[in-house]
Amino acid sequence: MENQRNIDSTDKNIIYDIKDLNLWYGNDQALKNINFKIQENDVTAIIGPSGCGKSTFIKTLNRMIEIIPSVKIEGEILYRGTNIFDKSVGVEELRTRVGMVFQKPNPFPKSIFENVVYGPKIHGIRDKKLLMEIAETSLKSAALWHEVKDRLNDNAYGLSGGQQQRLCIARCLAIQPDVLLMDEPTSALDPIATTRIEELIEELKSSYTIAIVTHSMHQAGRISDKTAFFLSGEVVEIGDTPTIFSNPRDKRTEDYITGRFG
Amino acid sequence: MKIINDSNNTEGIYDRKALQKRIRNRVFYDKLANIVFLLSTLFALLVLTILITRIWRQGIGWLSIDFLKGNLSIFPEKAGIYGIIIGSVRLMSVVGPVTILLGVSTAIYLEEYAGKGKIQSFISTTISNLAGVPSVIFGLLGLTVFARLLNLGSSILAGGLTMSLLVLPIVVVASREAIRAVPSFLRDASYAMGASKWTTIRTVILPVALPGILTGSILALSRAIGETAPLVVLGVPTLILAVPTSIMDDFSALPIQIYYWTLDTVLTPEYANLAAATIIVLLVILFLMNSIAIIIRNKFQKRY
Numbered sequence: 284m285e286n287q288r289n290i291d292s293t294d295k296n297i298i299y300d301i302k303d304l305n306l307w308y309g310n311d312q313a314l315k316n317i318n319f320k321i322q323e324n325d326v327t328a329i330i331g332p333s334g335c336g337k338s339t340f341i342k343t344l345n346r347m348i349e350i351i352p353s354v355k356i357e358g359e360i361l362y363r364g365t366n367i368f369d370k371s372v373g374v375e376e377l378r379t380r381v382g383m384v385f386q387k388p389n390p391f392p393k394s395i396f397e398n399v400v401y402g403p404k405i406h407g408i409r410d411k412k413l414l415m416e417i418a419e420t421s422l423k424s425a426a427l428w429h430e431v432k433d434r435l436n437d438n439a440y441g442l443s444g445g446q447q448q449r450l451c452i453a454r455c456l457a458i459q460p461d462v463l464l465m466d467e468p469t470s471a472l473d474p475i476a477t478t479r480i481e482e483l484i485e486e487l488k489s490s491y492t493i494a495i496v497t498h499s500m501h502q503a504g505r506i507s508d509k510t511a512f513f514l515s516g517e518v519v520e521i522g523d524t525p526t527i528f529s530n531p532r533d534k535r536t537e538d539y540i541t542g543r544f545g
Numbered sequence: 546m547k548i549i550n551d552s553n554n555t556e557g558i559y560d561r562k563a564l565q566k567r568i569r570n571r572v573f574y575d576k577l578a579n580i581v582f583l584l585s586t587l588f589a590l591l592v593l594t595i596l597i598t599r600i601w602r603q604g605i606g607w608l609s610i611d612f613l614k615g616n617l618s619i620f621p622e623k624a625g626i627y628g629i630i631i632g633s634v635r636l637m638s639v640v641g642p643v644t645i646l647l648g649v650s651t652a653i654y655l656e657e658y659a660g661k662g663k664i665q666s667f668i669s670t671t672i673s674n675l676a677g678v679p680s681v682i683f684g685l686l687g688l689t690v691f692a693r694l695l696n697l698g699s700s701i702l703a704g705g706l707t708m709s710l711l712v713l714p715i716v717v718v719a720s721r722e723a724i725r726a727v728p729s730f731l732r733d734a735s736y737a738m739g740a741s742k743w744t745t746i747r748t749v750i751l752p753v754a755l756p757g758i759l760t761g762s763i764l765a766l767s768r769a770i771g772e773t774a775p776l777v778v779l780g781v782p783t784l785i786l787a788v789p790t791s792i793m794d795d796f797s798a799l800p801i802q803i804y805y806w807t808l809d810t811v812l813t814p815e816y817a818n819l820a821a822a823t824i825i826v827l828l829v830i831l832f833l834m835n836s837i838a839i840i841i842r843n844k845f846q847k848r849y
Contacts, residue, residue, distance in 0.1 A: 345737065347733065347736065347737055350733070350736065352660070352661070375739040375740070375741055376739065377739075378736070378737055378738065378739035379738070379739035382737070382738070383737040385730065385733060385734070385737075387730060389730040389731060389733065389734045390734075391731060391734065391735075391749060392731075392752075392753060393752075401735075401738060401748070402738040402739070405738070405739075405740050405744050405748060406739065451734070454734075454738070455737075455738075458738055458739065
C-alpha cells in the first residue's frame with residue numbers, strides 16, 4: 284500500500300487538535316484519552332457502534348455537551364490554537380465559528396426566511412436587504428434555493444424532511460462558520476434525501492471543514508477523507524478513509540467494517 | 546349474539562361457550578359504565594342549567610342599558626352598575642400586568658435558569674401549596690401588607706395586588722407547563738447557533754410557549770374577576786357613588802356588589818333581582834374571557 288497514514292505531516296492547517304480528552308457523565312466515562320487532529324477542508328467521518336461516544340465527541344467540539352449538567356471534561360481541544368475550554372473563550376462565540384447540524388431536522392416553527400436569518404439576526408444584523416442576501420446565498424449553498432425561493436414566508440414545517448435538513452444546513456451556513464459538525468444528519472431521511480445531503484457535503488467541503496458522525500459505513504466511505512473509528516469511548520483507529528476501509532490496522536476496526544458486529 | 550357460529554368447537558385452550566358468556570358479560574358492563582359516566586357528566590350540566598335558568602328568570606327583566614350605564618342607588622329601580630363594571634375593569638388592569646409579568650418570569654426562572662436541585666423543588670412545592678391556600682387568607686395578607694403596611698387602603702391597587710397573589714400560582718403552573726412542552730431540539734438549535742440563554746428564551750421558547758401562557762393567564766384573570774372573599778376582607782366598601790378614575794381610588798367590583806345585594810334582600814327584596822342581573826353580566830364577561838382563551842389556543846397552536 285502506497286497510502287501512508289500520515290495525518291500529521293501535511294501542508295493543511297490544523298483546525299482541531301484534541302489532546303488527552305476525557306469525558307464523564309457522572310461516574311460513567313464516555314470518552315477516554317482521545318487524541319487526534321482535524322484538518323482544514325477535510326471531511327472527517329466518525330464511525331462506531333451505538334454508545335461508543337461518537338455523538339458525545341462531536342458535541343464536545345462546540346461544547347453543546349455541557350448542556351447536560353452532570354458532564355465533566357478533562358483535557359484540551361485546541362481550535363485554531365486556542366483551547367475551547369479556556370475561561371476567556373465565550374461559548375457563544377465558539378458556536379458562531381462552529382456550526383452544528385443535528386440528527387433530526389430541527390427548524391424553528393417560523394418561516395423559511397426567518398429560519399435562515401435567525402443566526403445573523405441574533406448576532407446583530409438588522410438591515411433587511413443584507414438579510415435577504417444572506418438568506419439567498421445560504422439557501423443556494425445548501426442547494427435549497429430553487430425549491431423554496433417562491434415561498435420564503437411559508438412555515439418551515441411545510442417542507443419535506445430532506446428539505447428541512449437542508450434548511451438547517453442553510454441556517455448553519457448563514458452564520459458563516461468555519462467548521463460544520465454533523466451528528467448523523469441523514470439518519471432520519473429516506474435514501475434520495477440522503478443522497479442529496481451527501482452531494483451537498485461534497486460541495487461544501489471546499490469551503491468548510493466538516494466532521495460528521497454517521498451510522499452508515501458506506502456513507503463514511505463515500506464522503507469522507509479521514510475516518511475515526513470509536514469503540515467504547517476510545518479512538519481505535521484514525522486515518523485516511525480508503526486505508527481504514529481497505530487495510531485497517533486494528534482487528535476491531537476490521538471486524539466492525541466487515542459487519543461482524545455493530 | 547351470533548358472531549362466530551362454531552361454539553361446538555372445543556379444541557384449543559378455550560372453552561368456547563364459557564368464553565362467549567364472559568364476553569357477553571363484559572359487553573354488558575361496558576354499556577353500564579357508559580351510562581354511569583354519562584349521568585355523572587349530565588349532573589354537572591344539570592346544576593349549571595338550573596343555576597342559569599334561575600338567575601336568568603330573576604335578572605333578565607332588570608337588565609337594561611340604563612342598568613349598565615347608571616350609577617348605584619339605594620332605590621332598586623334607579624340602581625345601575627356602571628361604576629362597578631369600571632371598578633372590575635380597573636382591578637383587572639392591575640391584576641393582568643402584575644400577574645403575567647411575575648408569573649411568567651417565575652416560570653422562566655424555574656424552567657430555564659434554576660438548577661434541578663433541592664431549592665428548585667422546594668420553590669415548586671411552595672408555589673403549588675400557595676395555589677391551595679384559601680382566598681380569605683390572601684385577603685388577610687392583602688389587608689396586613691398592602692392596605693395597612695403600605696398604606697394603600699382599600700384602593701384598586703391594594704385589591705389588584707392582593708388578587709394577583711391569589712392567582713399567581715395558576716399563571717406560574719400554566720406557563721411552566723407551556724415552557725416545558727417546548728421541545729429541547731429547538732433549544733439545541735438556538736444554542737448551537739451561538740445564542741445565549743436569554744436570546745433563546747426570547748426568540749424561540751416564548752413564541753412557542755405563548756398560547757399556553759396566554760390560556761393560563763386568561764383563566765387566572767377570569768378567576769380573579771369572580772373572586773369575592775379577598776375584597777371583602779380588604780374592606781372594599783358597599784356603596785360607592787363615584788366612578789373610580791385612578792387605581793388609588795376606592796372601588797367596588799362585580800362579585801362584591803352581588804354579595805352585598807344578596808345580603809340586603811331581607812331589607813329590599815328587589816335587590817335579589819339586581820344581584821341576578823349583575824350575575825348575568827359577570828357570567829357573560831367570564832364566558833367571553835374563556836372563549837378568547839380557547840380562540841388563542843387554537844389559533845396560535847404551532848406544529849413542530
